[in-house]
Amino acid sequence: MDTAPLDDRKQQILKAxxxxxxxxxxxxxxxxxxxxxxVSWSSATIRNELANLVDIGxxxxxxxxxxxxxxxxxxxxxVDFLMEEEAVGAAVxxxxxxxxxxxxxxxxxxxxxxxxxxxxxxxxxxxxxxPTAPAPKLKHVDCVSLDERHALLMVLLEGNMxxxxxxxxxxxxxxxxxxxxxxxTLRRELVGLDAGAIAEAAPPADAPPLLAEMVExxxxxxxxxxxxxxxxxxxxxVRNLLRQPEFGDHERLQQVLDVVEEERLLGELLSRIDVxxxxxxxxxxxNEMAKLHGCSLVLTTYRAGRQRRGTIGVxxxxxxxxxxxxxRLRYLSQRVGQAVERLLG
Amino acid sequence: MDTAPLDDRKQQILKAxxxxxxxxxxxxxxxxxxxxxxVSWSSATIRNELANLVDIGxxxxxxxxxxxxxxxxxxxxxVDFLMEEEAVGAAVxxxxxxxxxxxxxxxxxxxxxxxxxxxxxxxxxxxxxxPTAPAPKLKHVDCVSLDERHALLMVLLEGNMxxxxxxxxxxxxxxxxxxxxxxxTLRRELVGLDAGAIAEAAPPADAPPLLAEMVExxxxxxxxxxxxxxxxxxxxxVRNLLRQPEFGDHERLQQVLDVVEEERLLGELLSRIDVxxxxxxxxxxxNEMAKLHGCSLVLTTYRAGRQRRGTIGVxxxxxxxxxxxxxRLRYLSQRVGQAVERLLG
DNA sequence: GACTGGCACTCGGACGGCGGGACTGCTAAA
DNA sequence: TTTAGCAGTCCCGCCGTCCGAGTGCCAGTC
Numbered sequence: 001m002d003t004a005p006l007d008d009r010k011q012q013i014l015k016a017x018x019x020x021x022x023x024x025x026x027x028x029x030x031x032x033x034x035x036x037x038x039v040s041w042s043s044a045t046i047r048n049e050l051a052n053l054v055d056i057g058x059x060x061x062x063x064x065x066x067x068x069x070x071x072x073x074x075x076x077x078x079v080d081f082l083m084e085e086e087a088v089g090a091a092v093x094x095x096x097x098x099x100x101x102x103x104x105x106x107x108x109x110x111x112x113x114x115x116x117x118x119x120x121x122x123x124x125x126x127x128x129x130x131p132t133a134p135a136p137k138l139k140h141v142d143c144v145s146l147d148e149r150h151a152l153l154m155v156l157l158e159g160n161m162x163x164x165x166x167x168x169x170x171x172x173x174x175x176x177x178x179x180x181x182x183x184x185t186l187r188r189e190l191v192g193l194d195a196g197a198i199a200e201a202a203p204p205a206d207a208p209p210l211l212a213e214m215v216e217x218x219x220x221x222x223x224x225x226x227x228x229x230x231x232x233x234x235x236x237x238v239r240n241l242l243r244q245p246e247f248g249d250h251e252r253l254q255q256v257l258d259v260v261e262e263e264r265l266l267g268e269l270l271s272r273i274d275v276x277x278x279x280x281x282x283x284x285x286x287n288e289m290a291k292l293h294g295c296s297l298v299l300t301t302y303r304a305g306r307q308r309r310g311t312i313g314v315x316x317x318x319x320x321x322x323x324x325x326x327x328r329l330r331y332l333s334q335r336v337g338q339a340v341e342r343l344l345g
Numbered sequence: 346m347d348t349a350p351l352d353d354r355k356q357q358i359l360k361a362x363x364x365x366x367x368x369x370x371x372x373x374x375x376x377x378x379x380x381x382x383x384v385s386w387s388s389a390t391i392r393n394e395l396a397n398l399v400d401i402g403x404x405x406x407x408x409x410x411x412x413x414x415x416x417x418x419x420x421x422x423x424v425d426f427l428m429e430e431e432a433v434g435a436a437v438x439x440x441x442x443x444x445x446x447x448x449x450x451x452x453x454x455x456x457x458x459x460x461x462x463x464x465x466x467x468x469x470x471x472x473x474x475x476p477t478a479p480a481p482k483l484k485h486v487d488c489v490s491l492d493e494r495h496a497l498l499m500v501l502l503e504g505n506m507x508x509x510x511x512x513x514x515x516x517x518x519x520x521x522x523x524x525x526x527x528x529x530t531l532r533r534e535l536v537g538l539d540a541g542a543i544a545e546a547a548p549p550a551d552a553p554p555l556l557a558e559m560v561e562x563x564x565x566x567x568x569x570x571x572x573x574x575x576x577x578x579x580x581x582x583v584r585n586l587l588r589q590p591e592f593g594d595h596e597r598l599q600q601v602l603d604v605v606e607e608e609r610l611l612g613e614l615l616s617r618i619d620v621x622x623x624x625x626x627x628x629x630x631x632n633e634m635a636k637l638h639g640c641s642l643v644l645t646t647y648r649a650g651r652q653r654r655g656t657i658g659v660x661x662x663x664x665x666x667x668x669x670x671x672x673r674l675r676y677l678s679q680r681v682g683q684a685v686e687r688l689l690g
Numbered sequence: 691g692a693c694t695g696g697c698a699c700t701c702g703g704a705c706g707g708c709g710g711g712a713c714t715g716c717t718a719a720a
Numbered sequence: 721t722t723t724a725g726c727a728g729t730c731c732c733g734c735c736g737t738c739c740g741a742g743t744g745c746c747a748g749t750c
Contacts, residue, residue, distance in 0.1 A: 044725090064714070065711095066712085066714085140489045154507060160491070163451070375743080392743065395743090410743055412741085
């Protein structure tokens with residue numbers, strides 16, 4: 001299995017096989033290729049080439065008297081060298097744009113809409129994670145008195161991510177005025193710092209115990225956000241897989257669903273993506289997760305502002321319309337990035 | 346199709362059919378019934394009764410020489426009069442309890458854990474909506490300056506539900522001090538009121554336009570919560586359906602997934618539940634949503650505090666272990682209610 | 691009158707043999 | 721090097737058969 005580049009005719013044949021197989025899902029024969037795609041050669045010539053392409057690992061033959069289909073390696077060559085991306089047409093843009101809410105109430109709502117749209121325009125399972133910053137800084141903090149023993153701590157992070165926590169107070173009968181004052185102090189001292197900086201900054205010697213307590217809770221909140229970095233937020237479009245003949249067998253579907261419904265696994269999957277490589281395509285067994293063999297991932301990151309990043313992508317059968325999916329994903333990820341930035345400021 | 350109560354023998358037979366069919370998924374014959382469940386009668390007697398039960402609509406016969414399976418009506422009778430709920434054993438409780446996080450960071454996290462567990466212990470698709478109150482009152486409000494044209498409005502509702510919104514300001518160059526002052530005024534005037542009361546209360550004549558603007562945004566937030574627009578819906582366990590033989594055919598699965606993945610439909614489904622009836626069971630075509638024929642819902646509400654309610658339930662094939670699912674759901678919903686209350690105060 | 695044993699009958703599903711068709715690989719000729 | 725032709729391979733759908741599970745009904749019994 002050398003990696004020498006294929007000659008022109010082999011390239012044309014591989015390309016034709018991928019295109020036809022992507023459309024039909026049925027192994028392609030030399031006859032079809034000769035009449036439909038490659039009229040300048042006879043089917044016999046093509047047969048010889050096909051046999052050769054099987055030998056060197058770019059095509060597969062399910063059984064002796066069947067046509068050929070691309071192997072993972074064949075898809076890889078196609079994606080790297082032969083694929084011509086389809087431009088995202090005005091019609092598709094008009095289909096995408098209105099689905100992203102102009103004034104979403106929250107990031108979650110936005111991402112959910114994005115997942116829905118992505119599943120729709122790619123006919124696959126979409127996966128979207130929320131925007132995270134590597135070390136979020138504190139932007140605002142406020143405290144509300146709940147009862148004499150509890151208070152609600154509201155923490156606003158850089159990127160306008162809002163978190164709340166009920167905290168138990170060691171000092172009893174703490175009224176709203178005391179808490180408001182406390183919040184003012186906290187804001188003055190801590191705004192603009194990240195978890196590490198806050199934890200290091202020693203509180204003044206004369207600080208009330210309540211202050212130290214609150215500082216600790218704030219650090220905890222920041223830390224938990226940091227830990228949750230690659231938490232999967234949403235996925236959608238599982239039903240799209242049902243339409244694919246390759247999942248006619250339930251075994252396959254079961255294994256894919258196991259991964260999709262298990263956030264931990266999905267997170268693991270997405271965390272491997274290289275953030276600076278644009279749209280990345282992971283084909284079949286290139287992904288070492290055995291349950292996803294037979295599937296491909298098309299992934300990219302969206303950027304909202306300087307630091308904040310999230311992952312967005314698509315999971316579908318290896319027989320996927322890469323030339324269509326890749327640019328659509330790229331387009332949507334840009335729109336999502338913009339929208340998140342608009343929302344979070 | 347009269348509704349006269351069944352005599353004792355018919356009841357025993359119906360019960361046995363439901364039990365066996367639930368276990369095996371295969372239509373039950375008179376032989377099996379006579380030897381396994383109802384030794385006091387011969388298979389011939391049972392055959393006569395079976396034929397009668399088919400006539401009056403409690404059983405179905407897929408074809409002439411097949412056994413019998415319960416009709417929707419048969420399940421209904423079973424659920425209403427014959428079913429004996431299984432107690433939730435200590436083992437199951439030990440399985441459930443640790444999965445609900447002791448100190449969840451948010452309601453979302455809690456509900457997601459609940460959905461996961463529910464799917465696991467019922468082997469069905471779980472559905473959970475977030476807690477909502479009928480006419481939530483304002484508890485706290487704060488504003489943070491983002492840039493010279495935008496501010497972040499943070500609204501805390503009764504029940505400690507926190508909402509945020511980026512608002513565009515008509516007055517330019519509004520700094521944080523102005524906004525903090527504004528927030529203080531808003532708190533003084535509006536805390537404790539619901540959307541209607543806030544909308545009615547005319548702002549003072551000398552109020553700055555900024556104030557009126559903010560009031561409007563607050564009303565908008567309250568209203569959207571009231572409309573349940575932002576009700577979180579989480580679901581989990583779709584893969585459990587794959588194991589059921591009734592979904593061997595993809596058509597069925599497709600239709601169910603259409604509903605489950607479409608939040609709007611799911612919400613509609615859940616909104617019909619009667620909040621005071623404990624665990625409710627909706628069997629097959631009792632649900633007018635045609636796509637869910639062949640499926641049953643087991644639903645209930647969980648309560649967190651006086652007013653706040655959410656829905657939690659399970660979707661599975663009509664052939665479901667009702668005597669096991671119902672009490673497990675009841676137990677879990679209580680734990681979820683408690684956990685939400687602890688979290689939101 | 692209620693119940694039961696027995697029997698003829700029905701029907702679905704598994705099994706196996708049988709082409710038809712879609713491809714292939716190979717060979718020989720251009 | 722390409723191509724036409726041809727024999728061979730294998731999948732798949734079709735069809736008839738067989739088997740067994742289960743029924744409905746009838747006649748006999750308690």
